[in-house]
Amino acid sequence: MSDKLSRRDFLKLAGVGAASTAVLTGCGPASRSVKREPYMQMPEYTYNGLSTYYATTCRECAAGCGLVVRTSQGRAIKTEGNANNPLNLGKTCARGQATLHGLYNPDRVTDPIKRTRGNASGDIVTWENATQIVADALKNNKPEEIAFLMGMAPDHLFDLVADLANSTGINAPVRFGALNMFESRATLSKAAENLFGEAGLPFFDVGGAQVVFSFGANFLETWLSPVSYTRGFAGLREGQTKKRGTFVQFESRMSSTAGKADEWMPLRPGTEALVALAIGRLASELRGGSMPRAFADVDPLEAASKSGIKLETLEHLAEMFANSTGALAIPGGTALGQSNGLAVAEAVLALNAIADNFGKPGGVFFSALAPNQTEYQRSASVKEMQEFVQQMADGKFKVLFVHGLNPIFELPASLDFKNALKNVEQVISFATFPDETALESDYVFPDHHGLESWGYQRVATGSAQPVLSGAQPVVSPFYNTRATADVLIAAAQLASGKFAEALPFQDEVEFLQSKISPLMSEADGFFSAADIDTFAAYFQQYGGWWKLSDGRAVPNSADVLNRSLSSAEAEFAGEGEFFFVPFVSPTLAEAGANKPWLQELPDPTTTVMWNTWVEINPVTAEELGLKDDDVVTITSEAGVLEVPVYRYPAIRPDTIAIPFGQGHTAYGRYATALDENGKIIKRGVNPTDLLGQHFNEAGDLAFAGMKVNIKKTGKKQLLSRLESIMGVYGVGLGEEK
């Protein structure tokens, strides 16, 4: 810069600075160590009144959407989607938006604490002590007595623990998440293995299709990768094929996904496989040629009578499917969470063989594996979690580390995780929030919030390209928290010997660089660099690394139609009168209940806020003498719940539904409620309390396979809802029904 600089020139240059802040910077808090200090001396990358933007990865679910976070003077102000990231192309869901209410949540765990289990208060320990406790836990127990239970995000920490386990012989980390349970991921992968000879997570190209039949897949809400699938849905409706695509949803309760369907087929729960095969048979007849073995044994008339869908309707659907050049069938959600879930998944996947859409635009693929992944890894099914909990109950584990999930809340109560925990001598939680599991732990060594963290997340599905989304701190840690990876690395050093050899890193950043450095030599990357520092800087700046080519694999569909498929109906557990459908709240999902703005988002279908309801068909409600807000007792073979009624016009009269997401007894002030004496009580209920231990053949929980009874209690509990109830069912008009 020249010595003589007029004020005008200076302002011009400042203007250039302002313009360049719009470019994502890879410096700032992304420097190696992050310290929190007041801006007595403003860092050079910060200007008063100008924002700095950082690319990172959303951690509200495990999909791995890229974010760009606007920060101002060291505070995170707003999250936006990262337009570069091929998964979400600049878009976010409501939970991604509200992640800031997690970062600045008033109820975070602020310091490492030691507590008596179940006691909300605890004693603060230093991080030096905390690290020593972790080191002792690793060193003083036999490898087979050490267990890690981890959530679906972040992947880098899972890799670190997996590496530690591999080289020291401790148990391999087990991953679980309630969303995965409701998605039935194990069933999808098993069905793919049975039909295509290869396990993997299917990818459904909704955007390129012309007719989409979805059997229970709530892909516009929480299923697999909702932001990406929503983009696909928009493509189906208006863009890619230049013709408005048709969408049919088969499920007993109209979800907000089904609300967008052109036709909603409220079939009898358990008959999904039968209906899919019947449509397959009718469509094959229309197409001509010999009848494929897969559909040969099914009787459409029987399917019609059992499912409650008229034969004419089935014929009309089959015609729609057979005559389209871009038909696609998707199995998912409640349809798979039944005793015959695997058969349903196979039957629905087989429909795609009629359309012959495998590996074609608008068809079925195997999801692209992420760049640093060699084979598909799925989370534990509930069956596998049942075995894990049994090992805990049997006292096989002396120490349990928990990170990234809240098993007491997320697992069905019938597994009794809480009780099994009593037989584990030492429980160390790395929870960021004071959740139910952290409350039942001996130690809580809080990890940073996702926006304060390093890391990466593998994009499991939703993008054609292989994507590794990168995370970097967008703000300095707000509290006295520490990255779990750093704690484990430091503890491994303290534990010395094979532990120190397993994690020979100075810190988390060095570990991350060791994991991403193999990508430097890979061809076809979004960017490349010759040295790791430059590569890592780009990785931060762009929010990850991805290939430019399509990484999806084409399923081998040669034998799909040549095997015989089961059309057996599902069996339901319990003696109840009603089919019970638990579904994931589209706005709260499994971990959103502590974010106040997520609580205040109206449910897309009922507009209820801040609480749980049970959806009952108005006709059924009238028969039972129930009105809105009447509290009912719902009894299954596994449990009892009390919950207020919402008369829902779009549900089968023999089915009731409850959203999952509320029912916390801990997890902060917004996730819980206060009674009149100021005591913390549950906000809403958790429908998994009603679920017994019944599984489908792939080991996924038959969560939609219960029958329940309803009883009126005579109590009332007013639900807050956005919609006015004036005029609905005659309320307020003097003609109330």
Added chain:
Amino acid sequence: MIKPEEIKMSTDESGKWGMVIDQDICTGCQACVAACAMENNISFVGEADSGYGRSMHWIRIERFWEGEYPEVKMTPNQPMMCQQCGSATCEPVCPAFATIHSQAEQLNLQVYNRCIGTRYCANNCPYQVRSFNWRDYERPEPLPNQFNPDVTVRRRGVMEKCTFCIQRIHKAQDKAKSEGREVLDGEFTTACAQACPASAITFGRVDDPESLVSQLAHRGHGVKHLEELGTLPNVTYFKGG
């Protein structure tokens, strides 16, 4: 006395910002509602007050039911926010001139420090999109760290509503001016449009025939809500289906 035909309505489209919303692809996911709340420092009110209808959503997704089971249908999700009327019914009823029309942006402004809380404007809005601060809603520390410094934090007794993210409009205009050019179409957008995973919301200059929002608005099958009231709304809806 002025004859009715002499009353001038602000039909002049110069500087007019507008929106097009495609209800056929809106999935009702609430991402726009959350994005709006985060961008505009909107209070959450809690369970009891939201039950009284006091929640402060500047944008909401309406859905209605048609028919009865099994022939029941959910109507296309309808995001509803201030329609930035060219002839707004909220404006003439304000005794404090707190809700006025801006010449520069052709938007309906809310001047918080003029507002005395009569709520006449909300009463007179046919779209029911104005929300009133019935209390000073608590946002315990450290939640205020998230506040957007570009947007005023409102207190009790003040009316508020969607501003079409006027702070973003001004920021883009300032930047364009400093670079000696016009604001480009698509250079920035509102918080709701930016978040929308289906890209159902398009925002831009409706007075520029080349802009995406103009092109969409003139496709022909768009409707404007309650147009018959003469409000000249600035949001066009595609019913779709």
